[in-house]
Amino acid sequence: MPSVKNWQLGRDMSYPYEARFPSRQFAFVFNINRCIACQSCTMACKSTWTFSKGQEHMWWANVETKPYGGYPRFWDVKILEQLEEANPDGQTWSGAPSDARDRPYGQYDGQTIFEAAHRTLSPDSARVLGYLPTDEEWNSPNIYEDNPVGPKGVRNRLSETGERLPVHNTWFFYLARICNHCSYPACLAACPRKAIYKRPEDGIVLLDQEQCRGYRKCVEACPYKKTMYRGNTRTSEKCIACYPRVEGKDPESGGDPMETRCMAACIGQVRMQGLVKIDEDGAWAEDRWNPLYYMVHVAKVALPLYPQFGTQPNGYYIPPRWVPRPYLRQMFGPGVDLALERSAAPDRELLAVLQLFRRSNRIIFRYEVKEGPKVYEGTLHGRPVVLYDDTVIAYGKDGKELFRTTVEEPIHIRPAIHANSI
Amino acid sequence: MPYDDPEADDPHVLVGVSLPGDASATREMAEAFSDEFAQMGFDRDRILRLFRTPFYAGAHAALQLLGEAEVGRIVDESLRVFGTQRHVVRSGGLR
Numbered sequence: 001m002p003s004v005k006n007w008q009l010g011r012d013m014s015y016p017y018e019a020r021f022p023s024r025q026f027a028f029v030f031n032i033n034r035c036i037a038c039q040s041c042t043m044a045c046k047s048t049w050t051f052s053k054g055q056e057h058m059w060w061a062n063v064e065t066k067p068y069g070g071y072p073r074f075w076d077v078k079i080l081e082q083l084e085e086a087n088p089d090g091q092t093w094s095g096a097p098s099d100a101r102d103r104p105y106g107q108y109d110g111q112t113i114f115e116a117a118h119r120t121l122s123p124d125s126a127r128v129l130g131y132l133p134t135d136e137e138w139n140s141p142n143i144y145e146d147n148p149v150g151p152k153g154v155r156n157r158l159s160e161t162g163e164r165l166p167v168h169n170t171w172f173f174y175l176a177r178i179c180n181h182c183s184y185p186a187c188l189a190a191c192p193r194k195a196i197y198k199r200p201e202d203g204i205v206l207l208d209q210e211q212c213r214g215y216r217k218c219v220e221a222c223p224y225k226k227t228m229y230r231g232n233t234r235t236s237e238k239c240i241a242c243y244p245r246v247e248g249k250d251p252e253s254g255g256d257p258m259e260t261r262c263m264a265a266c267i268g269q270v271r272m273q274g275l276v277k278i279d280e281d282g283a284w285a286e287d288r289w290n291p292l293y294y295m296v297h298v299a300k301v302a303l304p305l306y307p308q309f310g311t312q313p314n315g316y317y318i319p320p321r322w323v324p325r326p327y328l329r330q331m332f333g334p335g336v337d338l339a340l341e342r343s344a345a346p347d348r349e350l351l352a353v354l355q356l357f358r359r360s361n362r363i364i365f366r367y368e369v370k371e372g373p374k375v376y377e378g379t380l381h382g383r384p385v386v387l388y389d390d391t392v393i394a395y396g397k398d399g400k401e402l403f404r405t406t407v408e409e410p411i412h413i414r415p416a417i418h419a420n421s422i
Numbered sequence: 423m424p425y426d427d428p429e430a431d432d433p434h435v436l437v438g439v440s441l442p443g444d445a446s447a448t449r450e451m452a453e454a455f456s457d458e459f460a461q462m463g464f465d466r467d468r469i470l471r472l473f474r475t476p477f478y479a480g481a482h483a484a485l486q487l488l489g490e491a492e493v494g495r496i497v498d499e500s501l502r503v504f505g506t507q508r509h510v511v512r513s514g515g516l517r
Contacts, residue, residue: 034458036478065479146479167483171447174480269462322450354461359511380503381453387507394514401514407507 001118004184007283008307008333010095010103014115015310016127016189021282025203026181026241027314028263028273029295029302031357033321033343035270037063037142037174044265045178049240054232059141060239061262063176067327069145071177072137075225076306079113080330082129083308086116091308093334101283101297105307105335112310113186113223128190128221138228173320176270178262179226179239180305180313181205183282187238190221202275203314204241212236223309246275246363248397256396257363269358274365282312289366291353291394292316299350301343303332318343345383352392355405359394362402366395375407445487449496452484456497460504469497 003012004019045061062071070076083091087110095106111119117129143158150157181198185205188196195211196218198204207218207227214234218227227238242260244250250258258264263271274292277285287293295302295316302316319328319336321344328336346354352369372389379385393404452473459469472478473485473493485493 031458033454034462036455036472036481038478167479167486169444169448169487171451172480173451268458320451321454322447324447351461355509360513376503376506378503380457380499385503387503389507403511403514405509405511407509 001114005102005282006112006184006310006312007102008105008108008304008312009112009310010105010107013112013184013310014118015184016114019184019282020198020200021183021278021280022198022200022203023278024201024275025183025278025284025314026246026273027276027292027296027316028178028271029292029316029318030176031270031318031354032173032175033318034268035063035174035176036268037065037146038267039063039142040265040267041176041262041271042141044261045239048242048261050237054230055237057135057138058228058230058237060226060228061176061178062141063174064142065145066173066175066331068172069142071141072133072225073140074137075133075223076331078131079129079223079309080306082131083111083113083116086120086129087111097300097335097338101286102281104297104300105303105333108308108333110308112308113221114184114189114310128186130186130190130221130223132216132220133225171323173323175317177224177226177305178260178315179205179241180224180311180315181239181241182314183312184310186221186223186309186311187218187227190217191215192217199243202241202243202246203278204243204246205238206240206243207236207238209233209235209237223306223311224313253362256400259361259363263358264361266358272357272364274363289368291356291364291367294349294353294367299342299347299353300335301339301346301350303335303339306331307333345380345385348386348388348390351387352390355392356394359405360402362394362396364394364402365397366399368393368395372407448484448487449492451480452488452493452496453500455481455484456493456500457504460497460500463509465505466497466501469500470494473497 001014001016002018004015006013041061042059042063050058064071091110093106094109097105113129117127150159181204193211193213195208212235216229218236219229227236229236245258248255248257259273263273276292277287279285301318304313305315319332319339321340356364356367370391375389376387389407391404391406394402396402456469473481476482
């Protein structure tokens, strides 16, 4: 099996194909601290792409309640358990997080889903460790996770007063997910028809419906369970990253690359999506003033989801501040402690970059901060905080200014009914 | 699970699993929501409405566990920092 470089793991790893990298890569950052599971992203995707017959169970974008929820149910627990069985007590990291772009989180010493499959599965055609979720596991996307079930034996009915029941004193958070458009996709690796491909221009992973014969090897292999089988067409389908929007072909875009539907619909301003430059070796090329590059490689507040799976996912998360560290370290790797330290007390530039989230539906390729005067100095939850009246300017693909955000003193707008009164 | 009782030998069904949780985790969650939405320009009323809406289970659970007074104090603390400014977004000439 060829050896490829996985910078998230800080080492080379086995993968069924030689490495091929796009010039730019579709990537995104979700700030989980803001997510309240309003499901606007979920419905934006559903109403755009998966509203047809046979797609009822498909939620390319979903928000699940962690730690006990998942779509499909137990997806992460199951694959983590399989990896543990393949390599007992060996799924560990060594070294320390550093500024090196080729090993920012140290080195992963355990086995990826490709390496574990190589050692434990047969026949040779089984290239990726995985499992096929049952129909029942697909049928409750975030239903019953926050709400108690309805009467026993009655389908499709929730308790009408369930939200008023006493709450449990425990921690939980909402994990918003779409396809990670991985650099080493497990779905692509597993497909015997070679129906899945990664676009050279933007790294979006697509599934060719003409080539697909519905073997469901991709559904079995994707550790994030983001390819889904459609019974009435006997083919599999997956998130297409709203590629017409990313290409700037949406009529509204005027030719500018636009963010996906799930990003644009996020009322919590959790999401930012971009197209990052990729080096020849597959690592992110230095692009200091790209907001995603800044959050992943400079501020290091955004971390990949389960990097140990080995697919080099391109979705990054600012971890929730209130969740126990061991859980977060398993989910986001060893970079968690630094990410939490920095995101809980954001510095001047990070505060500025956080103001870029959801101010426009155009993809931001570059930002600039024009420094202004200090407007506040004090403490917040026991930590020092300083605010500045900085102006953050976002630029699009061709260097055109998309928008600028400034800070102003509050003004009072008179209600309409008193508009002309003195 | 939604329709039937779990099978007794199903290792994936969580039965009686305790999770570490205390008032400090709940307070941190409330602080995170409060800080983030204050940064987004929400005023006191809008942030408290988010906590009071039972369908936003995370925020609402914090309100139930910590009480209205404590959540109000947390929101006031966030607004003391982030509520003194107003973010203004100016379009760069897009349609």
